[in-house]
Amino acid sequence: MCVIPKFQTTQISVYSEGWKKQQQQPGFAPPPQPIIQRNFGNNQRRVVTLPERRGIVAVSEGACSSDTADTSELLLSPKEDSMKMSVCVHENRKSRASTGSMNIYLFHKSSYADSVLMHLNSLRQQRLFTDVLLHAGSRSFPCHRAVLAACSRYFEAMFSGGLRESTASEVDFRESIHPEVLELLLDYAYSSRVVINEENAESLLEAGDMLEFQDIRDACAEFLERNLHPSNCLGMLLLSDAHQCTKLSELSWGMCLSNFPAICKTDDFLQLPTDMAVQLLSHEELETEDERLVYEAALNWINYDLEKRHCHLPELLRTVRLALLPAIFLMENVSTEELINSQPKSKELVDEAIRCKLKILQNDGVVNSPCARPRKTSHALFLLGGQTFMCDKLYLVDQKAKEIIPKADIPSPRKEFSACAIGCKVYITGGRGSENGVSKDVWVYDTVHEEWSKAAPMLIARFGHGSAELKHCLYVVGGHTAATGCLPASPSVSLKQVEQFDPVANKWTMVAPLREGVSNAAVVSVKLKLFAFGGTSVTHDKLPKVQCYDPQENRWSVPASCPQPWRYTAAAVLGNQIFVMGGDTEFSACSAYKFSSESYQWTKVGDVTAKRMSCQAVASGNKLYVVGGYFGTQRCKTLDCYDPTLDSWNSITTVPYSLIPTAFVSTWKHLPA
Template sequence: MEKERNRQRERHDRWGRQKEGNGERKRETDRQRRREREREREREREREREREKRICRVSGPMQTPPQIFSVSACSWVSRFCRFQADSLEVPENIVLTHLNTLRKQCMFTDVTLWAGDRSFPCHRAVLAACSRYFEAMFSGGLRESLDSDVNFRDSVHPEVLELLLDFAYSSRVIINEENAESLLEAGDMLQFHDIRDAAAEFLEKNLHSSNCLGMMLLSDAHQCKRLYELSWRMCLVHFEAVRDTEDFYGLSKDKLLDLILSDELEIEDEQIVLNAVMRWVRYDLDSRRDYLPELLRGIRLALLPSECLIEAVACEELVMLDKRSRQIVEEAIQCKKKILQNDGVVTSPCARPRKSGHTLLILGGQTFMCDKIYQVDHKAKEIIPKADLPSPRKEFSACAIGCKVYVTGGRGSENGVSKDVWIYDTVHEEWSKGAPMLIARFGHGSAELENSLYVVGGHTAIAGVFPASPSVSLKQVERYDPLTNKWTMMAPLRDGVSNAAVVSAKLKLFVFGGTTIHRDKASKVQCYDPLENRWTIAAECPQPWRYTAAAVLGSQIFIMGGDTEFTAASAYRFDCETNQWMRVGDMTSKRMSCHAVASGNKLYVVGGYFGTQRCKTLDCYDPTSDSWNSITTVPYSLIPTAFIKQVILLSINNPKQKA
């Protein structure tokens, strides 16, 4: 019995030792397998690096380098093909590589795409994961959800479809000058939005005057907002070159009207617009003849020289044969006579100056008390003295309406607060006095809105006492009508402020920040709707500020510098349609009490100070590149009271202006 028990113990011990040995061998086998998998992954990464090198070599020399666009192993892999079981994880690039191999070997493919006479076997799941277009096609009960073939016929080029499929299976595509437009179109149609956006970005980098019109039409058709905005601006800036391109003659009537109606159109002479329109009409005279009256309405005919308007336009055969065209030209001739005779305020659309027909004015800055006006020629980089202000003052506001500059309020040499309004006629370079404001004020803002002048906020004083009490910071807003020379009190601000940035955009007034009645920095954006005569709080500023500069480009308001809690070099963009803020590039230097204007799709900032240092540069901001640069140095340190855009009438025979 004892011997039997000993034999059982020996068998049990041998079994335990054998089991332990088997476990050790199994663990060693697992370790070897893990090391092998790691080596395989490293080999795959090396092969991937070699493929990328070959791609770069194959592309060859180009005028514009190709752009290799990729996403992280295609987002659908992250969503659907990342498997884990205990410690096992399948790398995404291995999954993609194997799927692409299966596609090329036509294994497990369940749909064939046709473009032209070429076929492309694919996997429905891969297509649906990469494109909402295919996802809807295969899951929405359409005929293609059951058919094994999908035929695009000639709507997609075979080579472009092949590039899209390569991207779906490899997350990589080469975009160059030859395929960018086609990839954008096909990417938008088949909802490969990553491809569409990458192609649009490539085209943005290759915009120039010879292709900007075509890019504008392409981006408009395919919802590429940024490419459209950049192309549109370039068309306005380079209109004289754009009108000589083939794309110009293929423009629709509506798009041509959009261009010639824009105030931002940069031209030296309105004859350029007239000649472009007449050439466009004659290009297809039979179908475009009836558009001539509407297009003539879009031309600023009263800005043409008198002899051109009377002899060339009025005697043009196409005009003479059309009654409506003759009437439009006759109205322009009468409007031109009023302008030359300085017969009141001319508000006709045919006399409305282009914003490119202007120069810039600096009011004050050489001394604290302003009595000087200077003209800035930012193209020639010159600063020219102009007519002196009749009554020297400080802390006033200035605003241009048409060809006149309105200087309101301020304080004189005895610190008395003024109601005075002085009007500078830029055509005749003469000053006259307008009706006084209803309330004396200084440190206020002013802006033009629908041919009326609005003055907003500021300080006043009781019986001429200075300094003014904080309790009399103003909420009051006044409107001046140049036609009647009368002031009207409007709805007050929600919060009284002084030293705020005041601009008009999209038929509304906007007031940014300022100094509150408690002498704190304000942080609100106040908005005035003239149709409702009501102020609202549109948004909060990114930071409380005062003594900032503001200027408008389209629906975008740019705010720069000032007394802020952060850097005085910062700049922001405010979209007045969405009330959203975005930080843009910082200025070249810190500035408080600087001033800004928009001119020719760019922003110009002058003057200001920071600490004990005054800024002596005129800086320019280009929104297309989000960059600032200094274009000239002013001959003295400036802290100007105002910096405005002086509108000049083009081609008017003013003896004080150069022809």
């Protein structure tokens, strides 16, 4: 470090080569007065004489120590000298500052980024410092590589990958992107702003995805989500699927499923690719009450391009629930269709549907064929309840009329039981009777023939348990049991035991026990597995765990924890998502979450309309329904519906004051006529 002592003088003069020659001539005159003279701290003075534009600098500088008076002469440019002196001065200032306390001031100009972008855009428009030319269609756009690489991983990879484009001065997109769309992307790159409207949103999304302007792609997807309509939902479905826009895809699917009667008659439907048409027509949540509409849509899709699509007829027929078609239509229209009879595989499918239809009409056992399985929108909703918590009646929920209609009395009134539907039948298991005795009984209600029957009793009497259907079998999970005659020996201990019921064999068997015994847990099935959420543990604590049963391995696991300790909650399944709502705390009573059966991740959804403890939930179509429950002294008197596409709840109807719902199930709804 060069330390300049006090009272030293540094003089710098700048001479030209011509002036030095003149200095050697007779009659030499002294140089003109300095045009720059500055005084520096500590009585330092620097004089710079500039007779000509270019010159050689002669530096006369005092020694860098206080006891030396020698001088040295260096040849430096003005810039080099300035830098040298700046370094010395700065090092000197640093040494002075380090002896005392350090004051810090952080300067930030919020408008700096915008002003830099504005200036860069101005340079682009003037073609200053641009180093690459982009071509699209008949137009060209000069740009700066650094700007493009900074806002697009596509351009970053292009310019740094060592390929031909990394050194080329021009990039030609030809017809792969419209020049107006490229111009919008470049405007965004240089200004951080772009106007999205109905005319450009889809093209911008495609171009943003191709050139990896992720912010543009996401902004366009959000714009299209807000502007979804039955008239464009099929197009949005294809667009979102091609460009991995997850939320737009989910919303588009929901709208296609709920507006199938309208969209199946459009050209967009007829132009769907094979895999998309099959996925749509086979969807469990396709909203149509008349399967004839699906059958006719399948044939129309085939006939739209018969030569190329004729081979896909068996695949399309499998998407139709043929056994749910009216018997007359199945026999007189479907079985006589020339197109079907010309293909052996297609004819086999129709013959199987006829056999299943006869079995349904004759009430000849359980029909498990896929062609006889109703879609979720073809399900009937049943409530079980009574004037007290002792349940004595079964009610039908008419979703169209928004009414709750009494259907049948329960032969043996009970409370703290569990109810589950398999096909067209409702199974009521266990519970406590009027004398508080714990029951093993299983009552079955046939919704087609509207009659009750008794099935084989459970192996363990229990109450406060959960139940769910899995692969056409009934499972009962956890709960409490009687004080004597069964295990465990105390009614205060939550059960670990799990039982499986086969309706065809009318037989119960024990399967693997829970990892931790629970009662009052929410139990559902999805993706060929059982899930139990929360509940009361054997130590009377709320269990904040998710327990999962895999029937293939006959083993329970704990794949996740609950967002909060839960008991007296309700759960229902929409697609691959499990929705859990309600509970016995101030917070859980009004909250709702969804749980992915694939990733085991939780997501908070919209809160329910009222606080609910011990409420009941069921899914129908693409919506979720919740009824019953109470909190404190307040009973919940509404039947509420949750729409996942809107993430919102609304009340459908009011439950009669005399009805306290204690179970809620969804059964198949066959229309045999």
